[in-house]
Each structure stands twice: as C-alpha cells, then as structure tokens.
Amino acid sequence: MNKDIMICGIGGQGTVLASKIIAAAAMDEGHRAHSAETIGMAQRGGSVTSHIRIGEDAFSPLIPFGCASMLLAFEPGEAVRNLPYLDKNGMAIVNTLPTKPVTESLHETGYNGTEMIAYLENKCSCIFADSKELCKPFGSTRFFNIIMLGIAAGSGRLGIKKETLLKEIEQNVPARFADINREAFLTGFKIGQAHIKPANQGE
Numbered sequence: 615m616n617k618d619i620m621i622c623g624i625g626g627q628g629t630v631l632a633s634k635i636i637a638a639a640a641m642d643e644g645h646r647a648h649s650a651e652t653i654g655m656a657q658r659g660g661s662v663t664s665h666i667r668i669g670e671d672a673f674s675p676l677i678p679f680g681c682a683s684m685l686l687a688f689e690p691g692e693a694v695r696n697l698p699y700l701d702k703n704g705m706a707i708v709n710t711l712p713t714k715p716v717t718e719s720l721h722e723t724g725y726n727g728t729e730m731i732a733y734l735e736n737k738c739s740c741i742f743a744d745s746k747e748l749c750k751p752f753g754s755t756r757f758f759n760i761i762m763l764g765i766a767a768g769s770g771r772l773g774i775k776k777e778t779l780l781k782e783i784e785q786n787v788p789a790r791f792a793d794i795n796r797e798a799f800l801t802g803f804k805i806g807q808a809h810i811k812p813a814n815q816g817e
Contacts, residue, residue: 615645615773616669618677619766622696623688624713625653625660628759632686633664635763635786639778640668650675661692668773684771685738686762688745689713690730700738707741707765707806708734709758741765741809743802752798760787760795761802768806776803 619636623629633649640647648667653660665677679698685706687693693708700706712727734740743765745758760783766772767779780796787795 615640616671617667617684617773618672618682618701619666619668619684619686619772620677620682620696620699621664621666621686621688622692623662623709624692625662627662627688627713628756629662629664629686629688631786632759632763633666635779635782636666636766636772636774637668638786639774639782640666642778642782643774645669646672648672648675661695663692663696684766686766688758688762690727690734691725693734694730697734697737703739705739705741705769705771706734707743707762707769709745709762710742711745741769741806743805748801748805749798751801752794757795757798760798761805764799764802764804765806766802767799768803768808768810770806770810 621629621633630651637647637649645668650665652663665675667675667677677699681701682699683701683704685700687706687708690708690710690712693706710731714725745755748761749755749758763779767776780799783795783799784792
C-alpha cells in the first residue's frame, strides 16, 4: 500500500494526534510510514499541517504537490489553502465549521466558510462534516479529530483497518476517555461508509 495523506487545521483541533494515530496504525499493519508537521505561529489558533506518507514509495516525509490521496481538513479555509497537495483523484474530508482568523476581530472580513465550501465542491471529491453538530452527543468538539479518523476509515480510502485504528486510539487517549473516543470513531465510520461508491466497496 502506498498512501499520502495530508491533515490540516488550526492549532488546538487535534490534527497532530490524528496524524500520529494514522502513522502508528499503518506501522502496526506492517507498512513503512513517515510523518512531519508544520505548525504556524507555534500557538493555539495558528495553521497546522501534517504530512503522512505510507508505503515503500515514501522516501521523504513531505508530500509533493498533487500527490495526496486524501486531505483531512479541520477548517474550510485551510482545506482550500492545502488543496494543491491533493491528487486529481483524491478525496477531501472537510469540516464545514469555520474558525475565524485573528484579523476578523480587528476588521470585519465576512468570512464564514461558505465560499470555501462552494469552491471545494467544484474542485474535488468531498465529504463534508459539521463538527458542531456531530460532536453534540459527546459534549465537546475536542472529539472531532477522532470522528474525522472514523470518516476516513469508513470511506474505504484510508486503507487501514478499523480495528487497528481503534487500538491506536485507545493507546493514545486517556483511559477514562477510551469509550467515548470509540463511540466518536464509530460515528464517523458510519458517515464514511455512507459515502462509499460501488468501485470502492472492495477496498
């Protein structure tokens, strides 16, 4: 298996943990995996991108433009900014809830993510997810990163088994939150399955 996966978002959304779980799960299944993070501002609220490269073709940790088979975007503006990394046949899983930039508090920009969503719909194959709505049963949006992993796995495009990911989730979250994270993952997994196309059903 050769997969290049880009994860992008804003500091504090759990993107780094998500990339760690994917890379570890891939290695659990016997694959070579490289990962690297780029963190903007080194503060909560700055842009964060994670490159995950899986397989024998992964000679460096950074994904070249146009080579990512999957883009997990925790913020619509960040999805658009990182879209050049996505392969023409790749899939983007995008949080529709925007995180307004600091400049919004200084000057009204009108940013609400709708233009970004419309742009993405016309540019690539997408699964859209509303973090606020999906996380209501769990009482916090901090579980959205695990929901995103579930969507990716359920879509059949990630190439890593559900059980392997659940094992890594359990090992990487506090024990008292293991059950709720499992529920969050399975919630996302069902959403991903609902978007499987016939050609992907055997993956």
